[in-house]
Amino acid sequence: MAESTCFQDTLNAAAERLFALLDRFHQAEILVIGDLTLDEFLTGQVERISREAPVLILRHEHTRQIPGGGANAVYNLAKLGAKVKVVGLVGKDPQGEALRAIFEAAGIDTTGMLTATDRPTVTKTRIGGHARQSVTQQIVRVDRKSDQMPDLDLQMQLAEYIRSQIEDVDAVVCSDYGDGVLTAPVIEAALSHKHTIVDAQKGLERYRHAKLFTPNLPEAEQAVGYSISEPQSLVRAGQDLLSKTAAEQILITRGDEGMSLFESRDGESECWHIPAFNRTDVFDVTGAGDTVVAALTLSKCAGASFWEASVLGNLAASIVVRKFGTATTTVEEMKEAFQTLLDEGI
Template identity: 45%
Template sequence: MFQNLQQLVDGLQNKEIMIIGDMVADVYLEGRISRISREAPVLILEHAGETVVPGGAANAVHNAAALGGKVYAVGVIGDDNAGQLLTQVLNSKTVNTEGFITDAARPTVTKTRVMAGGQATVRQQVVRIDRETKQPLSSDVEQRLLNYIKENIRRMDAVVVSDYGSFTVSPSVRKTVIELCESAGIPSMVDSRYNVMDYEGIRLVKQNESEAANALGSSVLNKNSLIEAGKTILERLKAEGVLITQGPEGMTLFERSGAITHIPVTNKSEVYDVTGAGDTVVVTMMLALAAGASYQEAACLANFAAGVVVRKPGTATTSPAELKQAIGDHIL
């Protein structure tokens, strides 16, 4: 099976995938510790640089592009510097950002991390500043979003909804995407942080343990309740598959056929940072399905992809070559 997975990696190339969701600009402000302020007991940092990294749904977009997918990013950005920089970064990765709707009335969702360190000290995050509007989309912006989706979604090989709770995926957007994918026979998957139970009719669902627990009103899942959670989400959403990721314990795939497959992690010893690994899992699985994989094959390939990115700091991606190498190392 693992050799089949290596061959499957080639099939991911140029598959058309639409990723709809909350596009986030992760901004890293770098500073060198200079001294303690006289005004207050705080560090003074000398500005050393600024980097914008795709976050939220934009991280899923970045991951799909790195794997060779032909990516159509759909979301809302502000008429601001963060939105422009995020668009430029994704365009440089050959992502199609024509689906970015600019809304001058709301800022681009931005998470700014102030990072400090010196020559002999470890680089650390000092503070994070979040900027977003906690209001639903205006009717005009929502309609522009819907128009783009309706005009382009039917030619996709796969569709992902990446819902981080920042209001891009309105009830109308959610309903439209599910109905269009179902009528066109396009595989669709949702990764929703807060309201996955609103996605009845979606074909596939990805949740981590805590998200699945929250969705069902629980505080934590053990081995037995995880099985029940997977079955319950599958049944209530009338989905074909539910994938619950479990950190160092791997992931478990629940299928409508009744099959339950647990996929252990490929290497526990080299985990560096799990940030954004869920986005990697989702897009790898969907590109694999677009390439003709079964649900189990797609989930196994996604597991290998996650195993690569967790060995890298921050929100990271994996390339086809790295993915093939990881599978090859496991075979050996």
């Protein structure tokens, strides 16, 4: 209780500064390299059981398409007001066209989105059904993706485009979902920027010397090779990750336990813990990590300290987890949520 009160006091003292940082989000220009995914949600009403097989027949009602995977990181940055350039691959298919159209409608520069004729756009189609006057429930998910690495020529084209943009952006974000875009030539090009932020599900060592890593707890455990179950192992893991990645900063997101920050300074590491905001109102954590990365990146570009940037990343996540499905937030929503925290407390 005392720790929470102390954090609340610190938050109150930093309020004016944090509001000012939010006002500067729109000034940043970000290059995002990611495994681009289209999330499809197909829903309908159950009519009857099929005579062909023991399966439901749905009367289609609507299909919703939104950015997922690395594309969600791109979209989050755009919705927070940043100028965004996206780098990645899509297939020559309607899903790739849909994703490109969504980005362009949001003002995102899609010049670095290359088309791979031999690969599908990574697509996750969730099919849901409902009876009359009942809630929709997911029945099955259909995934489309390739397990093959992109052609070397495509890899080099992506790397060449990244190098051509490095001098014109404030930060580079690598959103690695393991779908093949972040190959060695692409990673090497991304790391040529001094402010490269990495959100990778595995293989953190491939990004050695990036400035900042943002693993969640399971990803951190996989990277260090042991369970993180108490404060001592958490601190040890943060220190081991700093050493393993040669990064300046590590942010471990811990769900309803908040976030833990680790920073390397002059050969020594510092550690802070930020509690979760609004932990009782969590509906869906899908894509929350992408939201953290987006708000954290823009905060750093606005001149925030690591602690300030992490607080704003935490704040942004606390908003999207109260929405169903892959979601985004805006600066105005963040300001309203922050004011509520100041008025009502954590």
